[in-house]
Amino acid sequence: xxxxxxxxxxxxxxxxxxxxxxxxxxxxxxxxxxxxxxxxxxxxxxxxxxxxxxxxxxxxxxxxxxxxxxxxxxxxxxxxxxxxxxxxxxxxxxxxxxxxxxxxxxxxxxxxxxxxxxxxxxxxxxxxxxxxxxxxxxxxxxxxxxxxxxxxxxxxxxxxxxxxxxxxxxxxxxxxxxxxxxxxxxxxxxxxxxxxxxxxxxxxxxxxxxxxxxxxxxxxxxxxxxxxxxxxxxxxxxxxxxxxxxxxxxxxxxxxxxxxxxxxxxxxxxxxxxxxxxxxxxxxxxxxxx
Numbered sequence: 001x002x003x004x005x006x007x008x009x010x011x012x013x014x015x016x017x018x019x020x021x022x023x024x025x026x027x028x029x030x031x032x033x034x035x036x037x038x039x040x041x042x043x044x045x046x047x048x049x050x051x052x053x054x055x056x057x058x059x060x061x062x063x064x065x066x067x068x069x070x071x072x073x074x075x076x077x078x079x080x081x082x083x084x085x086x087x088x089x090x091x092x093x094x095x096x097x098x099x100x101x102x103x104x105x106x107x108x109x110x111x112x113x114x115x116x117x118x119x120x121x122x123x124x125x126x127x128x129x130x131x132x133x134x135x136x137x138x139x140x141x142x143x144x145x146x147x148x149x150x151x152x153x154x155x156x157x158x159x160x161x162x163x164x165x166x167x168x169x170x171x172x173x174x175x176x177x178x179x180x181x182x183x184x185x186x187x188x189x190x191x192x193x194x195x196x197x198x199x200x201x202x203x204x205x206x207x208x209x210x211x212x213x214x215x216x217x218x219x220x221x222x223x224x225x226x227x228x229x230x231x232x233x234x235x236x237x238x239x240x241x242x243x244x245x246x247x248x249x250x251x252x253x254x255x256x257x258x259x260x261x262x263x264x265x266x267x268x269x270x271x272x273x274x275x276x277x278x279x280x281x282x283x284x285x286x287x288x289x290x
Contacts, residue, residue, distance in 0.1 A: 013070030036103030045266025049279030154193030156184030169236030
């Protein structure tokens with residue numbers, strides 16, 4: 001595998017930057033690793049475990065190096081899916097294998113439903129598909145409360161509530177908005193509101209990602225092999241529960257990956273998972289027949 005080479009493509013309303021770690025030609029297709037709102041840097045540790053195949057990472061629109069050139073409103077999973085469709089076309093059209101995490105998994109499922117010919121195997125790790133939860137009404141109300149907190153009080157206050165929601169185990173309580181919360185300073189977050197409202201998570205992707213309604217009929221009919229991953233240490237958390245629910249809708253059993261929601265991280269963003277063990281499981285899943 002070579003050192004990553006950065007490229008850019010223009011898409012409607014944005015310029016998308018992506019990195020290619022090229023390997024010698026082989027039987028395995030290109031492996032695309034995607035997150036949201038995480039940028040390409042979050043896959044640095046995991047990519048090192050796949051030096052035998054070409055690995056592509058990218059910054060979603062409005063995140064990292066990928067700037068938006070049009071309307072600065074919210075980005076939907078369908079919009080991200082169109083960006084990915086154009087990115088894969090720029091790579092040669094596919095089909096590619098995809099490892100997608102969190103919001104990236106939501107976007108990748110949208111891609112597989114719309115352009116299944118471009119994706120051979122999709123590993124969707126803990127997609128926060130809130131619409132599929134039995135307690136969806138409470139969970140969506142909590143998301144709405146986080147968004148309103150961001151609009152009123154800014155990043156720090158919203159992030160505290162986001163951490164509380166995503167780390168909660170079990171059903172989301174109906175009074176989530178009224179529960180006591182810790183101070184942003186307890187998490188090393190800014191306590192003061194700087195007035196900005198352009199955070200990629202809270203201002204651009206939170207609501208559209210969690211509220212997205214997947215095309216399960218299209219996904220079940222697609223030739224794409226879809227594997228849903230969940231974390232060994234995140235059982236009961238919102239994204240883990242949503243992953244199990246998505247697997248159920250697809251008629252497959254979820255695959256347990258080592259560690260937590262960010263189990264592939266090697267310390268990026270100050271969060272340490274188990275990238276070595278995670279890569280072993282991912283390689284095994286990708287090598288299996290559909």
